[in-house]
Amino acid sequence: xxxxxxxxxxxxxxxxxxxxxxxxxxxxxxxxxxxxxxxxxxxxxxxxxxxxxxxxxxxxxxxxxxxxxxxxxxxxxxxxxxxxxxxxxxxxxxxxxxxxxxxxxxxxxxxxxxxxxxxxxxxxxxxxxxxxxxxxxxxxxxxxxxxxxxxxxxxxxxxxxxxxxxxxxxxxxxxxxxxxxxxxxxxxxxxxxxxxxxxxxxxxxxxxxxxxxxxxxxxxxxxxxxxxxxxxxxxxxxxxxxxxxxxxxxxxxxxxxxxxxxxxxxxxxxxxxxxxxxxxxxxx
Amino acid sequence: xxxxxxxxxxxxxxxxxxxxxxxxxxxxxxxxxxxxxxxxxxxxxxxxxxxxxxxxxxxxxxxxxxxxxxxxxxxxxxxxxxxxxxxxxxxxxxxxxxxxxxxxxxxxxxxxxxxxxxxxxxxxxxxxxxxxxxxxxxxxxxxxxxxxxxxxxxxxxxxxxxxxxxxxxxxxxxxxxxxxxxxxxxxxxxxxxxxxxxxxxxxxxxxxxxxxxxxxxxxxxxxxxxxxxxxxxxxxxxxxxxxxxxxxxxxxxxxxxxxxxxxxxxxxxxxxxxxxxxxxxxxxxxxxxxxxxxxxxxxxxxxxxxxxxxxxxxxxxxxxxxxxxxxxxxxxxxxxxxxxxxxxxxxxxxxxxxxxxxxxxxxxxxxxxxxxxxxxx
Numbered sequence: 095x096x097x098x099x100x101x102x103x104x105x106x107x108x109x110x111x112x113x114x115x116x117x118x119x120x121x122x123x124x125x126x127x128x129x130x131x132x133x134x135x136x137x138x139x140x141x142x143x144x145x146x147x148x149x150x151x152x153x154x155x156x157x158x159x160x161x162x163x164x165x166x167x168x169x170x171x172x173x174x175x176x177x178x179x180x181x182x183x184x185x186x187x188x189x190x191x192x193x194x195x196x197x198x199x200x201x202x203x204x205x206x207x208x209x210x211x212x213x214x215x216x217x218x219x220x221x222x223x224x225x226x227x228x229x230x231x232x233x234x235x236x237x238x239x240x241x242x243x244x245x246x247x248x249x250x251x252x253x254x255x256x257x258x259x260x261x262x263x264x265x266x267x268x269x270x271x272x273x274x275x276x277x278x279x280x281x282x283x284x285x286x287x288x289x290x291x292x293x294x295x296x297x298x299x300x301x302x303x304x305x306x307x308x309x310x311x312x313x314x315x316x317x318x319x320x321x322x323x324x325x326x327x328x329x330x331x332x333x334x335x336x337x338x339x340x341x342x343x344x345x346x347x348x349x350x351x352x353x354x355x356x357x358x359x360x361x362x363x364x365x366x367x368x369x370x371x372x373x374x375x376x377x378x
Numbered sequence: 379x380x381x382x383x384x385x386x387x388x389x390x391x392x393x394x395x396x397x398x399x400x401x402x403x404x405x406x407x408x409x410x411x412x413x414x415x416x417x418x419x420x421x422x423x424x425x426x427x428x429x430x431x432x433x434x435x436x437x438x439x440x441x442x443x444x445x446x447x448x449x450x451x452x453x454x455x456x457x458x459x460x461x462x463x464x465x466x467x468x469x470x471x472x473x474x475x476x477x478x479x480x481x482x483x484x485x486x487x488x489x490x491x492x493x494x495x496x497x498x499x500x501x502x503x504x505x506x507x508x509x510x511x512x513x514x515x516x517x518x519x520x521x522x523x524x525x526x527x528x529x530x531x532x533x534x535x536x537x538x539x540x541x542x543x544x545x546x547x548x549x550x551x552x553x554x555x556x557x558x559x560x561x562x563x564x565x566x567x568x569x570x571x572x573x574x575x576x577x578x579x580x581x582x583x584x585x586x587x588x589x590x591x592x593x594x595x596x597x598x599x600x601x602x603x604x605x606x607x608x609x610x611x612x613x614x615x616x617x618x619x620x621x622x623x624x625x626x627x628x629x630x631x632x633x634x635x636x637x638x639x640x641x642x643x644x645x646x647x648x649x650x651x652x653x654x655x656x657x658x659x660x661x662x663x664x665x666x667x668x669x670x671x672x673x674x675x676x677x678x679x680x681x682x683x684x685x686x687x688x689x690x691x692x693x694x695x696x697x698x699x700x701x702x703x704x705x706x707x708x709x710x711x712x713x714x715x716x717x718x719x720x721x722x723x724x725x726x727x728x729x730x731x732x733x734x735x736x737x738x739x740x741x742x743x744x745x746x747x748x749x750x751x752x753x754x755x
Contacts, residue, residue: 102648102651103648105648105650105651106648106649106650106651109650109653110545110649110650112537113537113540113541113545114541114545115537116533116534116537116538116541117537117538117541119534120534120535120538120620120624123617124561124617124621126572126576127568127572127576127617130572130575130576131568179468179471179472179475182464182465182468182469183468183471183472186465186466186468186469189465190466190469195469196469198473199469199470199472199473202472202473202476203472204739204743205476205736205740205743206472206475206476206479207739208671208674208675208678208735208738208739208742209479209678209732209736209739210678210679210680210705210731210732210735211678211680212678212680212708212709212728212731213479213483213678213728213731213732213735214479216483216486216708216724216725216728217478217479217483217728219712220482220483220485220486221482224486229713240475243472243475247472271455271457271458272455272461273457273458273460273461273462274457276461297563300565301564301565301566301567301568302565303565303566303567304680304681304684304705304708304709307709307712307713308708308709308712308713311713328567328681331567331571332567332570332681332685335570335571335574335685336574336685346571347571350567350568350571350572353565353567353568354564354565354568357563357564357565358560361559361560365556
């Protein structure tokens, strides 16, 4: 009996130690990656990176200004596609009384969320690039829009469900129609959450590379058309990473640093907003 | 990645704010507080059908409370009807998008589908000059790298989530959990850049030579120390899917009712025994779901793999050889596709990828959903 006790005690100790070891084993590569991105990227960043176009291969200097603008443009265009579907779909899911249908929509949303991004790229290629005969920002926006909306839908649904029903009931009791209660009362109460949903959606697509390579291709000039190839930050990072020039590697790190910062900031801000929303809701 | 978050209604963090006794950290207090639930919490361990019954009972109790404040939205005015129609139309659009994705891929790939038939799946050659395309090496490469990555990432990820839910001090649980989720959101190009510039030389100089010296004769470890190859691809994939495995199984394990832990602790079980005999069996289906979801991510991962796998179109058992995967082949060749048949074949690769991940995701979602809705109710 005593021996059994000791054995169990040791198993517990060893097991817990093993779990801690695994945490450390997980932290080392991920920490190393973060370290490289911050150290290499941070030291490579300069003003030129944000203001200059790429120099011809082999020359040092230059920056990714065109690609940064391209990425911003693509995010804006993709939002025009992804956000309406995401937000309105999310509103439907949050208030639908048709349980079977909404369950199916929810399921399909999650399944689309897990679709590899390259598939969205191929579809956008088939849908836009083949008919128009050219790589274009529009095609990239379609690909990113498909990838963006599932995140927004689910986050919007969750956030509207967090609004206390008493608010809605109060509005309805005043004789306000259902839609007006939604637009004037519930949505304003959920503003933080919806902004969060939008930020998470943008963070989801900001770093996508493969679908953009298939649709906008990349370019070394400033984006000046929606109907031709434009540059995008992740695609440029990819090109630079595979080049043999150390100066381009340096810029790739800088690009990774910018991309990483955008995503961390969006996620952190989303986190803070959600926290405030749920605090306010539980206090109210 | 935030989209991978599951359907649990209360935020997992809420639980961290619970009273320590309620969380079951002190077995004595917990047993005293939850005296009534100890018995029903115990029996399920032995009798799964009883567990189902308890869960069903709790669901039934929770349902009216959840439904009541949200009566069917049935507006009668014109504005309400319009609003309902518009939102429902957008929800319906989501279903149309899925159907559209599949339809477009099938339509665009039809030339290859007609030309090669089912032989496309088993064809070994991929030759642009003779217009002969077969997907087998890419499919095998995808499975090989993904399963290897899963083999590496699952035990570690599971242990991490165990640490996060069962062992870590409460003060660091929430912040560590957030870091894990953040890592799941880092774009694959950043992982790829790091893998290509840091991991490849590391593998070439320090990992491959000793392995080749000792196991070079076995078919799994033959070849040359290139740095690039299946091994490095699997390694970076496992690093990438680790946060997915950890964060979803963390959510699932947080959804395990504390009565399960309390009962086990009240019997005098250690933390380790509680975790393995009460928490993990209860969360089993959700954990399997997390692993399948991670497999789906690994299968569809493009950039990081493409950058380090070497991109030679041939299947090989040796992990030190270069190879390819479905997404890597697509992204490497797509913009340079010359003939219509070449393009259609690449699109058919995307179709295969889409169907595989669709199945994986559907299975995973069902498993995770069942687990979390059971626990929430």
